[in-house]
Amino acid sequence: MTNVSKELLAATSVPLILSVLKRGESYGYELIKEVKEASGGTLQFSDGTLYPILRKLEERELITSEWRIADNEKRRRYYNITNKGKAQLKQEKKNWEFLNNLLGTLWTPKKTSLT
Structure with a gap:
């Protein structure tokens, strides 16, 4: 099982959450369950990590939220991605693709000349 650092999880939290909400x-x-399942159990947000991120995303108008009564009679806060959030997710995807390609290049051994 891969051990993902807290720093890397923090760096990926915005695109992860926005990606789930885009669905x-x-x-x-x-949200916690979906990320955990999609990662094969490797990544899991704690409540103490997730809710401050959701508040920040809402302050940035990337998501909206609404309190509702669920089928089980419990109050739940439901989150939705906004158009601004979709645009941010598109940019996040470009950034992560760039970084992934850069790391792939740097992790590939340099070819040395035999002259």
Whole structure:
């Protein structure tokens, strides 16, 4: 099992959360569950990590939230991505593709000349 550092998880939290919300509205526990399942159990947000990020995303108008009563009669806060959030996700994807390609290049051994 891969051990992902807290720093890397923090750096990826915005694109991870926005990616989940682009699929449809969700609430906190469901977001945690979806990331955990998609990562094969490797990545898991704690409540203490997730909710401050959600608040910051809402302050930046990348997501909206709304309190509702769920089918089980519990109050839940549902989150949705905004158009601004979709644009941010598009930029995040470009940034991560660039970094992934850069790391792939740097991790590939240099060819040496045999002259």
